[in-house]
Amino acid sequence: MTIGIIGSGRVxxxxxxxxxxxxxxxxFGVRDPDAEKVRALLAEAGSNACTEHIEDIPRRTSAIVLATPHPALRAVIAQMGNLRSNILVDCTNPISPGLRLTVGHSSSGAEQLAGYVGGTPVVKAFNTMGFETMADPDFxxxxxxxFxxxxxxxxxxxxxxxxxxxGFDAVITGPLKHARYLEPMAMLWIEMAMGNEHGRDTAFRLLRRGQATGR
Ligand SMILES: NC(=O)c1ccc[n+]([C@@H]2O[C@H](COP(=O)([O-])OP(=O)(O)OC[C@H]3O[C@@H](n4cnc5c(N)ncnc54)[C@H](OP(=O)(O)O)[C@@H]3O)[C@@H](O)[C@H]2O)c1
Incomplete structure (x- = not known):
């Protein structure tokens, strides 16, 4: 399976x-393939990774992971043009520079995104933990x-x-409107991570009665 990734920052x-x-x-759909950080990323990622023009990502991939700042989403979608049989994976959180959610209660960033892309499936994911946990989800x-x-x-x-x-314990929580709760959940993680008591090296885990908790 080929995955396109827009945004090659931390996430x-x-x-x-x-x-x-x-x-x-x-x-990796990047704006500047010659940037030093992009070259370093490819060297670390190994032979299964390369860069691609953002416009060509829909044609060459099935899942497209959106990992830009939330305000960039609309421009990124416009730049990609015609989405084919792609799945959009929305990792973004609609957070303003003052660390406040900019969408909520009766909608979510993910539902707004779905509104930009017609019938293309949108999955909200990878937004409720820090990038350090994405690097290593084992605690x-x-x-x-x-989630x-x-x-x-x-x-x-x-x-x-x-x-x-x-390596994640994947939890399908339900329909896209649950992003109204996953985005505030990310906000809770951020508030806790910024405090002195918990820090960034923390993550949520769903416990299920009657099942072993582990991998
Ligand atoms: N950091 C976390 O731990 C974390 C955890 C969960 C979710 N998130 C969410 O994930 C998203 C990315 O966070 P991050 O920390 O990875 O951000 P980041 O390190 O600042 O990286 C952002 C990336 O987006 C790219 N970008 C920005 N505007 C773009 C545009 N118009 N077109 C194409 N690419 C564009 C940047 O490209 P250039 O290099 O060209 O500038 C950069 O590669 C955010 O929405 C954030 O809320 C973050």
Whole structure:
């Protein structure tokens, strides 16, 4: 499976490296393929990863991971043009510079995104933990949960598999409107991570009675 990643900062680079190392083909859609940080990223990601023009990402990939600042989403979607049979994986959080959610209660950033792209399936995922946990979801033998939601069951399952393949406990929470709760959940994580008591090296885990908690 080929994964496109738009945004090769902390989130995009971390996830892309993990998927490339797990055997996926990863195309990073970047604005400047000659940038030093992009060259360094490709060197670390290995032979399964390369760069691609953002416009060509939909044609060459099936899942497209959106890991830009939330305000850039509309421009990125416009630049990609015609989405084909792609799944959009929305990792963004609609947070203003003052660390406040800019969408909520009766909608979410993910639902707004779905409104820009017609019938293309959108899955909200990888937004409720820090990029450090994306690099290593194992906490002393207990794996972090990766909560996701979306309206297309097949797309949800595909993204759950992508999460499991890099070591997450994937939790399909339900329809895309659950992003109204996953985005504030990210805000809770951020507030806790910024405080002195918890820090960034923390993650949420769903416990299920009657099942072993581990991998
Ligand atoms: N950091 C975390 O731990 C974390 C955790 C969960 C979710 N998130 C969310 O994930 C998203 C990315 O966060 P991040 O920390 O990875 O950000 P980041 O390190 O600042 O990286 C942002 C990336 O987006 C690219 N970008 C910005 N505008 C673009 C545009 N118009 N077209 C194409 N690419 C564009 C940047 O490209 P250039 O290099 O060309 O500038 C950069 O590669 C955010 O929405 C954030 O809320 C972050």
């Amino acid at each position: 995009g680079a971390t996830l892309g490296k993990r998927w490339a190392q797990a055997g996926y083909t990863v195309l 002393n033998g207990i794996t972090a949960s990766m 996701l939601c979306g309206d297309d069951d097949t797309a949800n399952r595909t993204v759950a598999n992508m999460a499991e393949d890099i």
